[in-house]
């Protein structure tokens with residue numbers, strides 16, 4: 280398995296070539312100038328209103344002012360909330376919960392979707408890696424992803440050093456991917472992809488930019504992220520030997536229950552499922568749980584799909600899943616896909632237990648989350664429900680992401696658990 284075996288090209292963090300205007304809003308690091316992602320030798324100007332964002336120069340501060348003002352005004356109201364953490368050392372759990380609370384409050388206050396960088400300003404707010412206090416900190420000047428207070432320098436070094444290379448790689452990748460648009464042409468995919476076993480061989484076979492398969496560039500890492508969910512579903516069905524089409528289905532409906540807009544951003548990748556399950560003519564993916572970002576959309580598919588008269592539609596529903604399926608006007612699913620399900624949450628639990636009779640995919644970032652889901656469901660249903668398939672996912676993303684919950688990194692779609700059918704409902 281590839282574990283970030285990057286070559287020397289990856290040794291240095293290269294500031295991004297931000298040809299797209301506003302591409303800097305794609306990501307946020309508290310110790311980099313938000314606009315140019317430079318460090319200015321550590322001499323950054325902190326926004327003196329919200330104390331959450333920095334710039335290398337007055338020019339860059341001005342450049343970002345219009346985008347930042349609304350968030351800044353709202354964030355300033357909650358400085359009081361933050362200062363309470365000066366008084367005691369919260370545990371990591373407390374701190375993570377405080378981030379979630381603040382995110383929820385800010386979304387409500389601003390009455391709009393937060394930009395990715397605004398969410399990150401809350402999740403990746405500067406705090407000591409050990410005690411979580413937020414003032415007078417030094418940053419790791421290799422990965423720029425973790426900070427420490429004077430008192431905790433030694434503990435920080437011990438805890439952080441083993442994660443620093445991964446976090447540096449993550450920053451490096453974000454820098455290189457900022458503002459880049461990718462072209463892809465799915466017509467190179469054959470209608471039978473069964474001989475491919477994992478993401479690495481998928482990239483090797485079907486990623487048209489790979490010159491030296493042993494050394495991936497940022498494009499390949501991005502690509503694995505882009506195609507991971509539909510491939511996880513396709514290969515999951517093969518591995519679990521699910522006869523999902525029941526022989527004669529031409530229309531196929533996926534319910535995707537998620538809180539992440541990435542699934543919406545990567546919508547076009549679902550065309551791969553039309554290639555894999557080539558009996559399908561019409562694929563509809565319903566994203567459930569998200570505010571519609573765009574109108575329901577149809578996609579311009581590849582030459583091959585057009586020749587076969589295939590179509591791919593994307594729909595949004597902000598309803599909860601159990602509300603959605605009880606509405607007779609809505610489309611019944613052939614498969615249900617859920618991400619990082621938290622069964623401690625009552626609404627989620629109702630959602631899962633009132634699911635329809637069709638395969639249910641639980642996709643998780645970690646084995647422990649997957650394990651918890653299995654255990655909880657087994658206990659709740661008195662062992663009547665066992666997954667037909669549960670293992671590390673060969674088609675996970677290889678693009679690392681910062682994890683505010685652990686201060687390390689994670690990969691999307693790392694683990695997959697499939698239940699054949701999940702309910703007494705018909």
Ligand SMILES: [Zn+2]
Nearest residue numbers: 312315335339
């Ligand atoms: Zn700058």
Ligand SMILES: [Zn+2]
Nearest residue numbers: 326328329351
């Ligand atoms: Zn501000």
Ligand SMILES: [Zn+2]
Nearest residue numbers: 407410428431
């Ligand atoms: Zn500390």
Ligand SMILES: [Zn+2]
Nearest residue numbers: 419421422443
């Ligand atoms: Zn570091």
Ligand SMILES: [Zn+2]
Nearest residue numbers: 465580581584
């Ligand atoms: Zn196609």
